[in-house]
Amino acid sequence: MFKIGFIGAGNMAQAMIKGWSHLDREQVQQVVYARHSANAVAEELRIQAMPDMETLAQESDMIILATPPTALDDIANQIRSVVAYAKNKIVVSIMGGISLQTLQTAFGAQTKLVRALPNVNVAVDEGYIAMAAGQTLNPDEKGAVFAILAELGRVEEYSEAQFGAVSALAGSGPAFVAGFVQALTEAGRQAGLENETSSKLAQQTIQGTLQKMATEEITPLELAHQVMTPGGSTAAGWEVMQERDINQMMDVVIQATMKKNAEFE
Numbered sequence: 001m002f003k004i005g006f007i008g009a010g011n012m013a014q015a016m017i018k019g020w021s022h023l024d025r026e027q028v029q030q031v032v033y034a035r036h037s038a039n040a041v042a043e044e045l046r047i048q049a050m051p052d053m054e055t056l057a058q059e060s061d062m063i064i065l066a067t068p069p070t071a072l073d074d075i076a077n078q079i080r081s082v083v084a085y086a087k088n089k090i091v092v093s094i095m096g097g098i099s100l101q102t103l104q105t106a107f108g109a110q111t112k113l114v115r116a117l118p119n120v121n122v123a124v125d126e127g128y129i130a131m132a133a134g135q136t137l138n139p140d141e142k143g144a145v146f147a148i149l150a151e152l153g154r155v156e157e158y159s160e161a162q163f164g165a166v167s168a169l170a171g172s173g174p175a176f177v178a179g180f181v182q183a184l185t186e187a188g189r190q191a192g193l194e195n196e197t198s199s200k201l202a203q204q205t206i207q208g209t210l211q212k213m214a215t216e217e218i219t220p221l222e223l224a225h226q227v228m229t230p231g232g233s234t235a236a237g238w239e240v241m242q243e244r245d246i247n248q249m250m251d252v253v254i255q256a257t258m259k260k261n262a263e264f265e
Helices: 013-022 038-046 053-059 069-083 100-107 122-123 139-150 160-171 172-188 195-216 220-227 233-243 244-263
Strands: 002-007 030-035 062-065 090-093 113-118 127-134 153-157
Touching: 002 013, 002 053, 013 030, 013 038, 013 113, 053 069, 053 139, 062 069, 100 113, 100 233, 113 139, 113 160, 122 127, 122 160, 122 172, 127 139, 127 160, 139 153, 139 233, 160 172, 160 244, 172 195, 172 244, 195 220
Parallel strands: 002 030, 002 062, 062 090, 090 113, 127 153
Antiparallel strands: 113 127
């Protein structure tokens, strides 16, 4: 039995728990501790709530730190003695802006540590997870963490220097994509469609477009030119997007997100 223990039960922790819920419960068990919400989350997601952090750390093989960064010192004080020299425990932090070096200082030089950056799409096993492994992990241990995270979607290793950009694009990206879907829905409503109809059209269009690009292995621009006829209606709309400089707008969005992320580092 492999046991995954979550310290923290916020939106990202719940997304990961949901994503791993498809795994055989006789082989993988999930448990959670959160000061105020563990029991409610555990009941809703059909997992076990733990009475405290130390017990969770003692009983878990992989410990997910899923709290705000400000909780790091408190967590370290409570579980450091459990994880510092444990050969069979790996601590995975999804805390924003907390580097591996900071984690290593907090939990001890021998602690096996991984820093991960998932997005909310892990809830449906379509997530994107950036991963950086600490130097204390051997290749087999790193591979095992990679494999379990891959159950939630696509995993890739990055240097920590790249985490700010990855966070802005993949971590915050679902919100920006959702914002585009909402804007497309509202445009359809303004054009005379019922709101429900417009919403379904927008969502299916986005989903189908992404699937087509992935299946045919084509770029966004290649797909766009498949749709457009020179001088046609799609081209007219495309020209407006270029005149309003949608690329520059998204660059400003990503830069603003990265700037805010840097405040937590």
